[in-house]
Amino acid sequence: MLAKAWCECWMKKPQLLSFLRPITTVPHTFLPADYVYLKNRELHALIKRRDLNAALSLFHNMPLHDTVTYNLIISGFREQPERALRFYAEMGSLGIGESSTTLSSIVAVCTKAAFFREGVQVHCRVVKLGFSCNVFVGGALVGFYMRMGLSGVALELFDELPERNLAVWNVMLRGLCELRVKVEDLLGFYSRMRFEGVEPNGVTFCYLLWECGNQRRLHEGKTIHGCVWKVGLVEPNVFVANALVDFYSACGCLVGSRKCFEAIKNENVISWNSLVYVYAENSLLCEAFEVFSIMQLWGQRPSIRSLVGFLNLCSRSGELCFGKQIHCLVMKMGFDEGSVHVQSALIDMYGKCRDIEGSMAVFECLPKRTLECFNSLMTSLSHSEAVEDMVELLRLVVDEGLVPDEVTISTTLKALSVSALSSFTGSQSLHCYALKSGLGGDAAVACSLMDAYSRCGHVDLSHRIFESLPSPSAICFTSMINAYARNGMGKEGIAVLQAMIERGLKPDKVTFLCALSGCNHTGLVEEGRVVFESMKSLHGVDPDRRHFSCMVDLLCRAGLLYEAEELLLQAPGKRDCFMWSSLLRSCRVNKNEEVGTRAAQVLLELDPDDPAVWLQVSNFYAETGKFEEARQIREVALARKIVPELMKHLAHYSHTIRQSCQFAELMEMFPGIVRSCLFGQSYNLRERFPLGGVLGCGHVEIVARSDIEELKSLESFDTEEETEVEELSDIPSWRSELGGKVLVNIDSFGAAGDGESDDTEALQKAWGSACSTPKSVMLIPQGRRYLVNATKFKGPCADKLIIQIDGTLVAPDEPKNWDPKLPRVWLDFSKLDKAVFQGSGVIDGSGGKWWAASCKKNKSNPCKGAPTVRTAFLTLLALTIDTKLMELKVSAPGDSPNIDGIHISDSTNVIIQDSKIGTALEVLGKKVILDTAVLRETTNGLRIKTWQGGCGYVRGVRFENVRVGKCVQPHSHRPILL
Known part of the structure; x- marks a missing residue:
């Protein structure tokens, strides 16, 4: 009727x-x-x-x-x-x-x-x-x-039909999917169809799976999958199979997508491109590229869909270089002229990668400028905050006779609302145009208008727009809650949230974040607690870092510091610096020294490299009356501002220093440099910072973090990111990509790694393979102990060899396993040029056992005085040239007679950087420069000498910025011994 x-x-x-x-x-x-x-x-x-x-x-x-x-x-x-x-x-x-x-x-x-x-x-x-x-x-x-x-008129016409065939049912299903009805209503309509005796076909299941995927309804989609199997349409109907691949992908079940793809007996180009698109949409670049390559090997031509998937992936990840390669492939295949979707994706990719010139170049080369391409360019301009250009582009859209759609209006409104050009008049003008063009009821336009008006302070107009919507979605409710939160109207936002729940709409993480933000701005502690606790218990939404941060800030503003600290300890994932900073700031305001001290300690552990953190902690101690601690911390903060500048100057001399090193160690190594810079004095920075060397017997703990952490778990190919100047001192940095470095794992050569079995042969085989292979990395894996007898490793080796020690190398206990000719040498590396030793592992020379065995033969005074000692020292043996040690911890306890922290003989250009050395430093050579050393609890501060009866010499010695404190024998008056 x-x-x-x-x-x-x-x-x-x-x-x-x-x-x-x-x-x-x-x-x-x-x-x-x-x-x-x-x-x-x-x-x-x-x-x-x-x-x-x-x-x-x-x-x-x-x-x-x-x-x-x-x-x-x-x-x-x-x-x-x-x-x-x-x-x-x-x-x-x-x-x-x-x-x-x-x-x-x-x-x-x-x-x-x-x-x-x-x-x-x-x-x-x-x-x-x-x-x-x-x-x-x-x-x-x-x-x-x-x-x-x-839909009401359509349903009436549908019910009036005396006979309804499958085509009519499919038309209704498609229309319901386009209207985004609930999956329950859609499945109810499908049940009615089956009740009337109409058998579904592949088109029917494609519509059902499509909507289940859009609404992330995995359980209901699996039910439809079962119906597909029951009807027998999986194998013969490739369109249904592709719909299943897309459905499982949309629900985040990539295993299901892969299984559905593998179940297709005769894959066509649509199947291959569907799987490529699935991997690309889930940011799995390697898997997508692998399937893409296999597809082309099988003679299948890439489609627009797979290329758009790659471009979207580049947009999300910021992979501009890979996006340009896809652009070249698009041009080669001719998709850049005839496909609006590819053109739009290209413009969007360049824009999101912050290459607005690239977006403009693609746009200018278009044979025909469509509204979709205009919208993509406007989105690209919005990422670059070019609001004036966006407004000009909107005028160009109208001048070319195109009609702006909801995407055009909402994008312009969003850009205007967050820019300096934000004005009430501009929002009103776009609002009038939206009403005139019939877009006032569109959800995206309405949400953008609510956001724009709320930013101008006219939250009443935002409320009027919200009330005018006939059926507001969850996104519209979230926008209204955010509008109230932005204007400090937390109670009104809570009321909108309650109305949303009563309507049967499910709030998501963004909705709860907006509600908590409103409570935070208004100081509604109790309401905030209720909202926060209901997230998981009532709605099944796990609060993330943002929700915890908002709730902690709310409790801190209310002075509930103990509760805020307890909540922080319950937060999932890594501890957040921002939240602990908020807690410390509140402790400073509320004079809570107990909680503040704990917060300051955690904050310094979380971000020790940020000078602002040290200044905040210093201010807290000053507020609580601890002025000495505040002064010391403030000095550290000032020094931290200077150290990055020092690093830039050091790079000028082709040396590098890692900013990841602990500041306490840095201060011990470079107090003179820092002090000179603090007081504006000049300082000689040449020849200071260093790289690994030749290892001898003893015990050394390598604390520097590895630059190739990916190689710990994957035996693959990586590429080295070269610096502009290739010097021995360059530390390579790594990124996981194809090509470049070759991993040589000692485990691949039969090493047991249990600390008891002899792994000497496996280590020698691994060395032979790594030494003969260019750009190789010999890996000692983490978490394993390798027993190695006295061994010699001779060069020369291929270029750019890296010895990555992440596990533990253990010396043998029995003297029979040592070299009788050189009993003091365990691991002997020789004839190496530009080899790099690095890692986070341990080289355990079993020094105590070696000493005990030596004392059985040598009954001299040192052995009588210390028959069992604990030794841990590093020795660099003869004829070492251009060697660099950095970030090493060398310890020799006070009851040890050993005086050689690092023993260097007949060597030139040996650099020791950022290292903690427990004993003295003994040097024999010429042009000896000791710069910025801190000596603590030592008998002799420095000893530079020639052996009695020897033919050596000491020349050109210079000491600068040497600090000696807490000498064991201060009465000896020999802090420096020549």
């Missing part, structure tokens, strides 16, 4: 007459009876091969036309809707009767072209001619009204 009322409204509005053309009657003589039939067959053949010009010429030259003739010409020009409507109007003016095919075809044309007014007129014609009950015409009208968004 509603449809008839619509027809009465439109009966007297002859808009279709505007499509009429002047008709010339062609006189004709007697024609054969089958003349029109034969001409219709010719016309059908021309239309079938899409030769529309010839078809149009034949149509105009025909002296007689019938209903079939017009049906053919209308279907042929369905892609040109205005021409198709012109033919239909001409048909009616000539008095040629319409058939059900005519009416269903012209309704389909109106649906596709969004000619809603003309479509309603055709509906009136359908009612007048009595075709309302025809299943084909009725199905076309159902699809037309679903496209208009009038």
Whole structure:
């Protein structure tokens, strides 16, 4: 009945007459009876091969036309809707009767072209001619009204049909999917279809799976998957199989996607591109590229979908270089000219990678500028905060005759609302345009308007827009809650949240974050507690770092510091510096020394490299009266500001220093440098910072973090990121990509790694392989102990060898396993050029056992005084050139007679940097420079000498910035011994 009322409204509005053309009657003589039939067959053949010009010429030259003739010409020009409507109007003016095919075809044309007014007129014609009950015409009208968004009219027409075939049911399912109805309603409609005895086909299941994927309904989608198996459409129907791949991907179940793909017996190009798109959309670049390569090896051509997936992945990850490679492939395949989706994705990729020039270059080269490409360029400009250019681009859209859509308006509103150009007048102007163009009820436009008005302080207008929405979605509710929170109206935001829950809408993490933010700004502690506790218990939403941060800030503002600290300790994941900073700031305001001290300690552990953290802690101690601690910490903060500048200067001399080193160690190594810079003095920075060397017997703990942590878990190929100047002192940095470094793992050569089995042979084999392979990394894996006898490692080796020690190398206990000729040497590295020793492992020389065994043979005074000692020292043996040690911890306890912390002999250009050395430093050589040393609890501060009876010498010795404190024997008066 509603449809008839619509027809009465439109009966007297002859808009279709505007499509009429002047008709010339062609006189004709007697024609054969089958003349029109034969001409219709010719016309059908021309239309079938899409030769529309010839078809149009034949149509105009025909002296007689019938209903079939017009049906053919209308279907042929369905892609040109205005021409198709012109033919239909001409048909009616000539008095040629319409058939059900005519009416269903012209309704389909109106649906596709969004000619809603003309479509309603055709509906009136359908009612007048009595075709309302025809299943084909009725199905076309159902699809037309679903496209208009009038689902009520469509359902009424659907129910009035005396017979409903599968095509009509599929039209309704498609319309319901496009309207984003709940999955429960969609499945209920499907159940009704099965109840009426209609068997589904592949199209039916594609629609159902598509909507289940859109709404992330994994359980319901698996139910549909079971129905697909039951009907037997998985293997024969490749479209259903591809829909299953997309569904599991949308629900985050990549294993299910892969299994569905592998279940397809005859994969076509759609299947391959679906899997590539799935991996790309889930940011799995390596997997996507692997499938992409295999697909091309099998002769399958990449489609627009897979290329768009790669471009979207580059947009999210900021991989501009890879995006440019995909752009080259797009140009090679010719997709850059004919595909709007690819053009739009290219513009978006360059924009999100902050290459606005690239976006503009792609846009300028477009053969035809579509609205979608304009929208992508506007989005790119918004990422670059080029708001003025966006407004100018909006004017250009209008000047070129394009009609801005909801994406255009919402993007412009978002950019205006967050920019310095934000104004109430500008928002009103765009609001007026949205209302005039019929976009005022669009959810995206409404949310952007609410956000823009709330930023201008007009939250009442935001509320009016929200109330005007006929059926606000969860996003609209979230926008309204955020608008209230931004203007300090927390109670109103809580009321909107409650209304949202009562409507059956499920709030997400963003919704709860906006509500908590409103409580925080308003000081609603109790309401904030209720919202926070209900997230997990009532709604199944796990609070993340942002929610904990907001709640902690709320409790801190209320002075509930103990509760805030307890909540911080419950926060998931890594501890957050921002939250602990908020707690410390509140402790400073509320004079809570107990909680503040704990917060300060945690804060310094979390971010020791940030000078602002040290200054905040210093201010806290000053507020609590601990002025000495505040002064010391403030000095550290000032020094931390200077150290990065020092590093830049050091880089000028082709040396590097890691900013990841602990500051306490840095202060011990470089107090003179820091002090000189603090007081504006000059300082000689040349030849200071260093790289690994030749290892001898003893015990050394390498505390520097590895630069190739990926190599600990994966035996793959990595690329080295070269610095501009290749010096021995360069520490390589790594990123996990294809090519470059070759990993040589000692475990691959039969090493047991249990600390008891002899792994000497495995280590020698690994060394042979690594030494002969360019750009290799010999890895001692983490968490394992390798027992190694006295061994020699000789070079020369291939270029850029790295010895990565992350596990533990253990020396043997028995003297028989040592070299009888050189019992003091355990691991002997020789003839190496530019080799790098690094890692976070331990080289355990078993020094105590070595000493005990030596004392059995040597009964001298040192052994009598200390028959069992603990030793841990590093020795660099003879003829070492251009060697660098950094970030080493060397210990030799006070009860040890050993005086050699690091023993260097017959060596030049040996650099020791950022190291803690427990004993003295003994040097034999020339041009000895000791710069910035801190000596504590030592008997002799420095000893530089030649052996008695030897032929050595000491020349060119310079000491600078040496600090000696807490000498064991201060009465000896020999802090420096020559």
